[in-house]
Amino acid sequence: MSFSLIVFQGPSASGKSTLQSLLGLPKxxxxxxxxxxxxxxxxxxxxxxxxxxxxxxxxxxxxxxxxxxxxxxxxxxxxxxxxxxxxxTPTSTVMEAKGAAAIKTMFPAQTLLVGVSVEKEQCRRRLQERGAAAEEIERRMADFEREMKELSQCDLIIRNSDDNLDKACSIIGILRQGLLHS
Known part of the structure; x- marks a missing residue:
């Protein structure tokens, strides 16, 4: 099976865009x-x-x-x-769960949904480090539990916590290698 589209989904500040960039595919x-x-x-x-x-x-x-x-x-x-x-040509994107599910429904064999999970307090800290205002942080964190539950639709879930970054990067490297050599 060859995937044409890799879709990252997960809570705000979970590291979706960072992992997408590490994957190194066109967006x-x-x-x-x-x-x-x-x-x-x-x-x-x-x-x-x-x-x-x-x-x-x-x-x-x-x-x-x-x-x-x-x-x-x-x-x-x-x-x-x-x-x-x-x-x-393998391509990647970051989407919310509803859009990711729609793409997976339309193109199930060509789409790989990658969920990115992280602890809630790490997301909060990452948003603070980005300089987000307190009300923005609270608005984004209000959806955390729902966004974590929606990861159940994903084909692969990568734990992107601070103590698991090396493994998350290794998984992305393996995924990239598999996509480019399939």
Whole structure:
């Protein structure tokens, strides 16, 4: 079996994006309603659009999922995932559980769901170290238990706690090697 899409999911500050970066695969280019930051290129970093257009795409069934973060909408298009699956080049993304489940339903044989688990207090500390405001930390931590339960849908769960970082990195290395040599 050869996976075309690796989807990371887990609680805020569990290390999903860090593990995704360590995997070293191209990333799914998602959509956002926020303005490009200096150096960002449309179609490479994100597909930049308006909130209204993104909402219309979502309600028309063109988006697998759509979420809000810091007042901006973000989403993943069905077509981008189809292109990845048809292209066959392993690619990765970070998603919330609902979007991950939708992709797994659409492309079960080509999608590997990787859950990232961590202790709640480590997530809280990581958010504090990032400089997140207290209310932001509490908002993100409010979903922790639900996000941990949703890991049950994953094909693989990596414990990314501070005392398990070497093992988590080794697992990602093995996964990368398997994907690139399959």
């Amino acid at each position: 799914v280019v998602t959509w956002t309603s926020r303005a490009p930051r200096p150096g960002e290129v449309n179609g490479r970093d994100y597909h930049f659009t308006t909130r209204a257009q993104l909402g219309e795409m979502f309600h028309s069934g063109l988006m697998i999922e759509m979420n809000e973060y810091k007042g901006n909408a973000y989403g993943t298009s069905v077509q981008s995932i189809r292109d990845i699956i048809e292209g066959g």
